[in-house]
Amino acid sequence: MRILFAGFQHETNTFAPDLADDAAFAHGGGFPGLCRGEEVVRALVPTANIPGAGFLAAAREAGAEVVPILWCAACPSGHVARETYERIAGEIVNGIRARLPADAIYLDLHGAMVAEHVEDGEGELLSRIRAITDVPVIVSLDLHANVTARMVELADALVAFRTYPHVDMAETGRRAFALLRRRLADGPFVKAMSRIPYMIPICWQATEEDPARGLYQSLARIEAAHGLPSLSWAMGFPAADFPECGPVVWGYGAEAEAAVAALAAEIRAAEAQFEGPLYAPDAAVAAALSLNARGQRPVVIADAQDNPGAGGSSDTMGLARALVAAGAPDAAVGVIHDPAAVRAAQAAGLGGTVTLALGGKTGDGPLQAAFTVEALSDGKLRTYGPYYGERDMDLGASACLRLGGVRLLVASQKAQLADREMFRYLGVEPTDTDILVVKSAIHFRADFRPIAAEILTATAPGAMMMRATDWAWHHLPEGLRLMPGGPAYSPAKETA
Numbered sequence: 001m002r003i004l005f006a007g008f009q010h011e012t013n014t015f016a017p018d019l020a021d022d023a024a025f026a027h028g029g030g031f032p033g034l035c036r037g038e039e040v041v042r043a044l045v046p047t048a049n050i051p052g053a054g055f056l057a058a059a060r061e062a063g064a065e066v067v068p069i070l071w072c073a074a075c076p077s078g079h080v081a082r083e084t085y086e087r088i089a090g091e092i093v094n095g096i097r098a099r100l101p102a103d104a105i106y107l108d109l110h111g112a113m114v115a116e117h118v119e120d121g122e123g124e125l126l127s128r129i130r131a132i133t134d135v136p137v138i139v140s141l142d143l144h145a146n147v148t149a150r151m152v153e154l155a156d157a158l159v160a161f162r163t164y165p166h167v168d169m170a171e172t173g174r175r176a177f178a179l180l181r182r183r184l185a186d187g188p189f190v191k192a193m194s195r196i197p198y199m200i201p202i203c204w205q206a207t208e209e210d211p212a213r214g215l216y217q218s219l220a221r222i223e224a225a226h227g228l229p230s231l232s233w234a235m236g237f238p239a240a241d242f243p244e245c246g247p248v249v250w251g252y253g254a255e256a257e258a259a260v261a262a263l264a265a266e267i268r269a270a271e272a273q274f275e276g277p278l279y280a281p282d283a284a285v286a287a288a289l290s291l292n293a294r295g296q297r298p299v300v301i302a303d304a305q306d307n308p309g310a311g312g313s314s315d316t317m318g319l320a321r322a323l324v325a326a327g328a329p330d331a332a333v334g335v336i337h338d339p340a341a342v343r344a345a346q347a348a349g350l351g352g353t354v355t356l357a358l359g360g361k362t363g364d365g366p367l368q369a370a371f372t373v374e375a376l377s378d379g380k381l382r383t384y385g386p387y388y389g390e391r392d393m394d395l396g397a398s399a400c401l402r403l404g405g406v407r408l409l410v411a412s413q414k415a416q417l418a419d420r421e422m423f424r425y426l427g428v429e430p431t432d433t434d435i436l437v438v439k440s441a442i443h444f445r446a447d448f449r450p451i452a453a454e455i456l457t458a459t460a461p462g463a464m465m466m467r468a469t470d471w472a473w474h475h476l477p478e479g480l481r482l483m484p485g486g487p488a489y490s491p492a493k494e495t496a
Helices: 022-027 038-043 051-061 082-099 121-130 149-154 169-186 212-225 256-269 281-293 318-326 339-348 491-495
Strands: 002-009 065-073 104-109 137-141 157-160 191-195 230-234 248-252 299-303 331-337 353-358 367-377 380-383 391-394 398-403 406-411 435-438 454-458
Touching: 002 051, 002 082, 022 082, 038 065, 051 065, 051 104, 051 137, 051 169, 065 082, 082 121, 104 121, 104 169, 121 137, 121 149, 137 169, 149 191, 157 169, 157 230, 191 256, 212 230, 212 256, 230 256, 248 256, 281 299, 281 318, 281 435, 281 454, 299 318, 318 331, 318 367, 318 406, 318 435, 339 353, 339 367, 339 398, 339 406
Parallel strands: 002 065, 002 104, 104 137, 137 157, 299 435, 299 454, 331 406, 331 435
Antiparallel strands: 191 248, 230 248, 353 367, 367 398, 380 391, 398 406
């Protein structure tokens, strides 16, 4: 079995200001940077929680020949730059053309990519591949994919993660390999899909809690009951202003239509259950301090709207200001993206004092103060938690700055704080800290829930709104509910 393999991942927040350019994909945003050929195999180590890594491991075990072309990812942001999309997509298509014949193609994609000139990045890539070959194409997708009709039509099969935090990324790659073998053995699948008529805020999508937990249990039950090779539900990425944004259920097999209809009915019935508490920055800090006073620590506050894993700039200072204003005696905030502040800290040296305007370059303004330089680092660390898996990460030159009882972890590169080592590399021990502020929405839970006395979700400034009603939409389908329970999108209302 000869399989061609490529990966091109980006989750696009069309409301975020910065583009994903060549440099963004070269770095990787917490994941391996762009790699080609055998570099892909070396980057996607078996211990990494990455779909491509799981696929490669399963293929090796089966004795298949996998021919890697390239693999890349970038930190979620605004649109993928036109030139960058064309360069990477072109290299994938030309690489496939040059390496044919093959038995199949495996693509490690995200499913929510929007380029400056292409609103359905994955569908466009599949279309270009289909123009050169009709061999089976199997695709792994993120749980936050905005799955389009074009993607379902052009791929032989799409298979999505089933957990958020995404602790099953590598496992999804293994499932993609099993699906590929099934496709080669049995021939083309019967397909079915169904759109869900409401968007789900990412802060209420955690699969460790209901209703998502129960619905994914139903997914597995329905898949087995109908004997399907695969059934998937992507909750969607509710920050992409294009006509096919939103949750989708799809499946393959003789009973695909019945299985998809059964799962979609359960998801529609659960709409009102997708809700939870959200705290303004001052209220979140007050609640955390109250819990601390009762002996509960650490309390973790999710700075969900400035989550770089959803397009946030990772530099807004709303929660940092609230902690300082409240006189929090023992708190840490991470990771703030501010290369200039790191350079200033390096110049001042360990133990030195540096006066600067920290963060706030893209939204709520910086935090102006005199900080003590408590730690410096080259930014190289190794993660061990369930989300990133065991692998190396490079956050670039970094510094820990102290202001009163608040320590602020500052890095030269952006990555979602979803591993305890992203505190430890700058000398902060998460288990010994009263309040931890993480620039993440859900992924941090995989590594922090076991140590957290309580988790609070805050709505400090940022590019990823927890309420889709806070954005001005222009391209959604009429009637799609922006939040569970409404209101429904109306083009006439938006243009009035």
